[in-house]
Amino acid sequence: MARYGMLINTKKCVGCFACRLACQAKNHLEPTEAFIKFHELETGEFPNVYNEIVPTQCQHCEDAPCAAVCPTHATYITDSGVVLVDPEKCIGCKYCMAACPYGARIVQESTGVVEKCRFCYENGEPGNPPACVGTCISGARVFGDLDDPESDVSQAIAKYHAQPLASNLTESKIYYVR
Amino acid sequence: MFEDVSRRTFLKGTAATAALAAAGSLSLGAWRDQAQAAEAGGMSGEVRQAPSLCNGCSSKCGLVATTVGGKLYTLKGNETHPYSKGRICGRGHGLAQMAYSDERVTQPLRRKDNGEFEPIDWDTAFKEIGEKVKGIVAKSGPESLAIIQDPRPSGKYYSKRFMNALGSPNVYAHSSSCNLSKESAYMQTMGASNYSTDFGNAKMVMFIGRSYGDGIRPSSVQSLASAKEAGTRIVSVDPRLNNSGIFSSDWVPINPGTDLAFIMALCNVLIEEDLYDHEFVEQNTVGFDEFAAQAQEYTPEWAAKITDVPAERIQELARALAKAAPAASIESGWRAVIGCSYQNSFETARAASAVNALLGSYGAKGGALLTSSPSAGKLTDARFADPAKPEAKRVGNKEYPLALDSAGTNLAALKAALDGSMKGLFFYNSNAAKGYAQPKTWTEALQKTDLVVTIDVQMSETALQSDYVLPEVTYLERLELPEFIGGKKHFVGMRTAAIDKVLPDAKTCDEIFNGLAEACGVGEYFQFTAEDLATAQLATVGVDIDVMKKDGVVELPDPNFKYGVPKFKTPSGKFEFSTEAVGAAGLNPVIGYIPRKVTPKDGEFYIVGGKQGIHSHTMTQNIECLNAISREYHMERLWISAQDAEKLGVQTGDTVEVASSEHTGQVEARVTQRLKPGVVFLPTHYGGDSPVQTRAYQYGIALTDFIPFDMEPGTGSMMSQEVAVTVKKVEA
Numbered sequence: 001m002a003r004y005g006m007l008i009n010t011k012k013c014v015g016c017f018a019c020r021l022a023c024q025a026k027n028h029l030e031p032t033e034a035f036i037k038f039h040e041l042e043t044g045e046f047p048n049v050y051n052e053i054v055p056t057q058c059q060h061c062e063d064a065p066c067a068a069v070c071p072t073h074a075t076y077i078t079d080s081g082v083v084l085v086d087p088e089k090c091i092g093c094k095y096c097m098a099a100c101p102y103g104a105r106i107v108q109e110s111t112g113v114v115e116k117c118r119f120c121y122e123n124g125e126p127g128n129p130p131a132c133v134g135t136c137i138s139g140a141r142v143f144g145d146l147d148d149p150e151s152d153v154s155q156a157i158a159k160y161h162a163q164p165l166a167s168n169l170t171e172s173k174i175y176y177v178r
Numbered sequence: 179m180f181e182d183v184s185r186r187t188f189l190k191g192t193a194a195t196a197a198l199a200a201a202g203s204l205s206l207g208a209w210r211d212q213a214q215a216a217e218a219g220g221m222s223g224e225v226r227q228a229p230s231l232c233n234g235c236s237s238k239c240g241l242v243a244t245t246v247g248g249k250l251y252t253l254k255g256n257e258t259h260p261y262s263k264g265r266i267c268g269r270g271h272g273l274a275q276m277a278y279s280d281e282r283v284t285q286p287l288r289r290k291d292n293g294e295f296e297p298i299d300w301d302t303a304f305k306e307i308g309e310k311v312k313g314i315v316a317k318s319g320p321e322s323l324a325i326i327q328d329p330r331p332s333g334k335y336y337s338k339r340f341m342n343a344l345g346s347p348n349v350y351a352h353s354s355s356c357n358l359s360k361e362s363a364y365m366q367t368m369g370a371s372n373y374s375t376d377f378g379n380a381k382m383v384m385f386i387g388r389s390y391g392d393g394i395r396p397s398s399v400q401s402l403a404s405a406k407e408a409g410t411r412i413v414s415v416d417p418r419l420n421n422s423g424i425f426s427s428d429w430v431p432i433n434p435g436t437d438l439a440f441i442m443a444l445c446n447v448l449i450e451e452d453l454y455d456h457e458f459v460e461q462n463t464v465g466f467d468e469f470a471a472q473a474q475e476y477t478p479e480w481a482a483k484i485t486d487v488p489a490e491r492i493q494e495l496a497r498a499l500a501k502a503a504p505a506a507s508i509e510s511g512w513r514a515v516i517g518c519s520y521q522n523s524f525e526t527a528r529a530a531s532a533v534n535a536l537l538g539s540y541g542a543k544g545g546a547l548l549t550s551s552p553s554a555g556k557l558t559d560a561r562f563a564d565p566a567k568p569e570a571k572r573v574g575n576k577e578y579p580l581a582l583d584s585a586g587t588n589l590a591a592l593k594a595a596l597d598g599s600m601k602g603l604f605f606y607n608s609n610a611a612k613g614y615a616q617p618k619t620w621t622e623a624l625q626k627t628d629l630v631v632t633i634d635v636q637m638s639e640t641a642l643q644s645d646y647v648l649p650e651v652t653y654l655e656r657l658e659l660p661e662f663i664g665g666k667k668h669f670v671g672m673r674t675a676a677i678d679k680v681l682p683d684a685k686t687c688d689e690i691f692n693g694l695a696e697a698c699g700v701g702e703y704f705q706f707t708a709e710d711l712a713t714a715q716l717a718t719v720g721v722d723i724d725v726m727k728k729d730g731v732v733e734l735p736d737p738n739f740k741y742g743v744p745k746f747k748t749p750s751g752k753f754e755f756s757t758e759a760v761g762a763a764g765l766n767p768v769i770g771y772i773p774r775k776v777t778p779k780d781g782e783f784y785i786v787g788g789k790q791g792i793h794s795h796t797m798t799q800n801i802e803c804l805n806a807i808s809r810e811y812h813m814e815r816l817w818i819s820a821q822d823a824e825k826l827g828v829q830t831g832d833t834v835e836v837a838s839s840e841h842t843g844q845v846e847a848r849v850t851q852r853l854k855p856g857v858v859f860l861p862t863h864y865g866g867d868s869p870v871q872t873r874a875y876q877y878g879i880a881l882t883d884f885i886p887f888d889m890e891p892g893t894g895s896m897m898s899q900e901v902a903v904t905v906k907k908v909e910a
Contacts, residue, residue, distance in 0.1 A: 010424070011406075011424055012403045012424070013424070014390075014391030014392070014394070014399060014421045014422065014424070014791060015391075015421055015791060016267045016268040016269075016391075016394055016791035016792065017268035017272075017791060017792050017807055018265070018266060018267045018268040018270070018271055020268070020807070021268050021271035021272055021792075021803060021804075022252070022253070022266075022271055024803060025250075025251065025252045025253065025271065026215065026251075026252050027215075027219075028219030028220070028221075031275075031802040031803035031805075031806040032806045032810070034810075038811065042850060042851055042852060044851060045820070045851050046431070046819060046820065046821070046851045046852070046853070046854070046855065047429060047431050047854075049419055049429075049851040049852055050423070050424075051419060051421075051423055051424070051852055052424070053421075053424075120215075122215050131252065134254060134264075134265075135253075135254065135255065135265055135266050135271070136265065137265045137266075137267050137394060137396035137399050137400070138396075138399045138400055138403045139400060139403070140403075
């Protein structure tokens with residue numbers, strides 16, 4: 001069984017928002033609803049300054065706080081490691097929003113379900129690739145099977161020594177190059 | 179023929195097979211996933227894929243739209259297209275949503291005496307416009323008519339044909355507010371309007387004000403990212419650390435509009451330290467001796483005072499370029515300092531191209547490449563014969579003889595309207611009255627004309643000031659003429675009707691011009707559809723239109739690009755450091771220094787504008803999903819350096835008042851370390867004046883409002899940043 005994850009290379013991200021918009025279309029989100037958020041981090045002082053854009057979304061944690069607090073088990077983790085929400089079970093209590101250390105949860109207005117990135121999961125499999133990865137103009141995003149050392153994502157993680165956003169806090173499966 | 183797709187029926191029998199056939203390259207799995215995902219969002223119907231070309235910027239990237247029941251679901255880049263390479267940027271995704279905007283122009287509109295608009299039918303619109311055009315031609319001659327357009331595949335063809343059929347030579351592109359100075363300059367120095375950087379082999383590349391990460395073409399960002407990873411030294415000369423900064427090895431913050439002094443000092447070092455490519459210069463250039471004699475005075479110390487870039491840094495950069503040569507070059511630039519912003523933009527572009535000549539990088543591996551472009555062959559069908567070339571010269575050609583011939587300067591038409599000689603103006607895909615020069619001047623000019631007709635999809639500021647507004651379908655709804663793409667390889671792309679028509683009363687470009695031409699009495703030149711012409715044009719390059727409709731982009735025979743000194747199509751056949759035509763236009767024929775026109779005094783700021791990755795000109799600011807991003811991330815804010823902000827007591831989120839000789843406006847501030855002190859930066863997409871565009875209306879401020887109406891000598895560019903402003907905090 002595969003274990004899906006992603007790499008996001010901030011050294012290639014120019015902040016064009018293509019990922020957010022492709023995701024919105026694919027997942028039928030309203031213009032103001034987004035599974036992907038952007039954080040601009042300016043460091044240093046003029047003229048020795050560096051600017052980094054860090055896109056964040058559901059980190060698909062192995063130890064997912066959102067799943068742990070969900071009173072109805074609407075949030076669950078598939079065998080392939082994708083964190084999903086069962087809309088039939090979600091009661092909209094927002095515990096998951098409070099529990100998620102990455103602020104990745106949003107209330108989807110049309111359904112009331114507290115949603116998030118699902119790696120474009122359809123028909124028992126994640127997107128091939130997910131919409132954000134498919135459209136990324138610079139190839140800053142790489143998706144694949146973390147358990148396969150030959151996969152693009154595993155190779156990229158090794159090459160760049162990519163790390164999860166918050167060390168190993170939640171055993172997340174999105175790796176960052178920063 | 180197709181049934182609705184649902185979770186239960188999608189694999190049953192012939193419907194699935196037929197839908198699959200229609201879906202082109204979609205695999206069964208992909209198609210099934212799309213159908214299910216679409217259904218989850220309440221979309222139902224047949225799943226299809228159809229190609230088009232993006233309309234988000236002039237790159238016109240190839241894309242593929244997936245539709246469900248004729249409505250757009252998702253977009254992806256066309257893998258074959260050399261600019262998209264399978265990817266679409268944010269503005270591309272966002273612009274596609276324009277088709278379903280609640281604020282499109284839904285039917286032809288006529289302005290009443292009280293300034294309000296009333297809907298009319300197409301026949302009435304054509305008839306009335308036709309009568310007015312005929313009246314203007316009879317009274318003032320066809321040369322008192324003009325069309326201004328932001329070139330698009332069908333639009334540029336039909337605009338020219340329509341004007342020429344009427345007997346008017348006055349066809350203008352938007353270029354005077356874009357890259358006119360650059361393209362005009364390169365025509366003089368090297369006989370081509372552009373060149374490309376051979377990133378894959380480059381050792382050093384210098385950007386003058388341009389940012390691939392803000393004015394985006396996916397393939398360019400990929401090339402830059404790869405070059406960075408391969409260790410190419412990338413230098414960004416810009417008052418602001420732009421969004422390509424992540425790829426830059428060096429950021430050279432410079433006083434805005436002084437790039438020419440910086441570049442001339444690079445030339446000085448290359449010549450005085452004898453670092454230039456003697457063989458290239460002797461064999462492939464003219465005017466070097468005069469150029470070198472003049473460049474003696476442009477020392478790094480001299481430039482340091484003007485640019486605020488230390489002399490040692492200029493020397494180091496020049497030496498590094500020479501060491502990396504010929505795999506080193508100044509990148510060709512686009513808009514900004516080199517395109518239309520200053521009195522010296524044309525000369526800045528000429529100077530940049532001169533650096534590459536000194537480095538011998540033209541045609542070199544890793545250098546600056548002049549590549550070829552394909553075009554359609556001669557058409558035999560008499561219907562497509564061109565109308566006679568108008569006898570009169572285009573208005574502005576005399577005063578601005580250096581303006582690129584295929585573009586002209588539309589501000590000459592504006593001036594002619596101001597003096598009363600231009601009677602009728604047509605705008606196609608162009609919001610000139612907000613974006614191309616001081617808006618008040620446009621308003622004055624439009625009030626003096628007898629007829630203003632705007633063809634657009636939305637009620638822009640220009641449309642609001644027109645006598646007639648004709649609604650076009652959006653680019654995803656229409657087939658257009660083929661677009662030929664040059665480079666190391668050759669391609670042809672085309673728009674198809676990728677989604678179902680959304681508004682029943684909107685028409686395609688060709689339908690509108692055919693109707694106008696008929697009503698104006700020149701219908702004989704318009705006896706065909708865009709598809710008829712596209713079919714014929716494609717046939718001349720051996721491409722079947724049905725293949726085009728399916729694939730969207732087709733590679734043409736390999737032009738067999740080879741490295742080596744290119745053929746310069748100048749009068750001398752060589753790269754020109756000195757050009758007679760430039761002298762004849764009243765400028766120094768030899769590439770040299772010209773200061774910017776307006777320099778801020780004590781207490782004033784330089785102001786620079788720039789593109790953001792999700793927006794294009796003023797066209798996208800009202801699109802709901804893009805406007806939502808701007809608002810969520812406060813992208814309309816004026817950037818101010820931390821040093822200046824501290825002096826003014828301004829913090830991020832505070833409202834500041836910005837004032838120039840022309841205008842005063844208020845906007846929130848963004849305090850940053852990414853900007854040279856003494857400079858403020860304003861994104862150039864905001865400050866809408868059209869109340870009909872409710873999301874964009876009065877959101878942020880617009881740089882054009884702040885600039886005086888003026889034109890660059892020689893080219894007639896808008897000089898978009900020749901102004902100084904004051905900034906003060908607005909106390910709450």
